[in-house]
Amino acid sequence: MAQIDYYFATLSPYCYLAGTRLEEVAAKNGATINYKPFDLPQAFGRTGGVMPKDRHISRIEYRAQELTRQAKKLELPFNIKPAHWPTNGAPAAYAFIAAQNAGGGDLGLLAHIITRAVWAEDKDIAEDEVIRACLKEAGFDPSLSDSGLLQGAETYTNNLEDAIAAGVFGAPFYIVDGQRFWGQDRIADLDLYLQGKL
Template structure:
């Protein structure tokens, strides 16, 4: 059975646009998903990337066109300039780590609820009430927002180190059987790889 290491950032618009398509692909192939939230800003700094606001104007303008196009293509609501971005993504990442350790809910739905809160609902995912709401929506105990913070911080930091070591330089990023897939627009390629066609 294949295992997909899924590196993602709760503040990434592209992780939001991934929706739950990864979970659909994994279910189709009987694969498991290892959810690995990491600090994308730190990852950029260590792998030659540049934060969106610091990029050349041509890249900034392209991003401003591409994100709404992708959202429209996927039929997903999207706000290019959300009210609470950037914000502190660590608390939501810690909650995802705690939920993965606790079990009992739908992790894919949790990740999507958190990213949707940023990019479609103008919510601040650094706020405990927002995180609790997302945990509840995904079938987890909302008290997980307040538990395992030390373990969450340690795992979050370790995920960054593992991401850099594994060649991850953006998000969403999917690794399976030594193959790397970058971007929500490559989920179909991941599907084809798991079918043995790539």
Template sequence: MAHIDYYFATISPYTYLAGTRLEEIAAKHGATITYKPLDVVALFGRTGGVPPKDRHISRQEYRAQELTRQSKKLDMPFNLMPAHWPTNMAPSSYAFIAAQNAGGGDLGTLAHGITRACWAEEKDVADDAVIRSCLEAAGFDPNLADSGLLEGAETYARNLDEAVEAGAFGAPFYVVDDGARFWGQDRLDDLDLHLAGKL
């Protein structure tokens, strides 16, 4: 049975555009997933990248075109300039880590719910009420938003270190236990083929 380490950021637009396709692919192939939310800006800094706002204007313009194209291609609502971006990723990431540790809900739905709140619903995913709502909608206890903060902080930092060690440099990033790496929601079809032994 294959295992996938899923490195993602709760404010990443491409993580939002991934939807729940990873979970569908994993279920199809009997693969398991460990979710590893991280600080993607810090990941950029440690792997030779720069935050979107600091990129050359040609890269910023291309990013805007590509995000718009991808959202239309996927038929997903999308706001290129959301009201609450960038925002602090830590509170939603800590809550996600607490939810993964607690169990009882749907982690794929939670990841998508948090990113959708930012990129399609004009909500601040650093806000406690928004996080609680996302937890509850995914079948988790909303009080997880305020629990395990120390463990969340430690895991969040460790996820960043593990991402660098695994060769990840952006989000979403998928690392299969056989060493295969896939960067971006537009590589999910390739991940599917890989798990099927065709790629």
């Protein structure tokens, strides 16, 4: 059975646009998903990337157009200028890791709900009540937002190191059998790879 390492960032608009398509592809191909939330800004700094606000205006403008187009194509609600971006994405990542360790809910849905809160609902995912609501909606105990913070922080740090070692430089990033797929627009290619067609 193939295992997909999924590196995602709680603040990434592209992770939001990925929706739950990864989970659908994994189920279709009998693959498992190893969710690895990580600190994307740190990865940018260590792999030659540049934060969106620091990019050349041509890149900033293109990003805005492309995100809007992709959201329309995927029929997902999207706010190009969310009220709480950037914010501290770490607390939501720690809660995700606590949920991952606890089990009992839908991790793929939780990842989508957290990113949706930022990019479609103008919520601040650094706030405890927002995190609790996300956990509850995905079938997890909302009190997980208050537990395992130390372990969550340690795993979050380790995930960043794993990401760098694996050649990850953006999000969403999918790795299976050493094959790397970057971006929500590469989920179809990942599907083809799992089918043995790529």
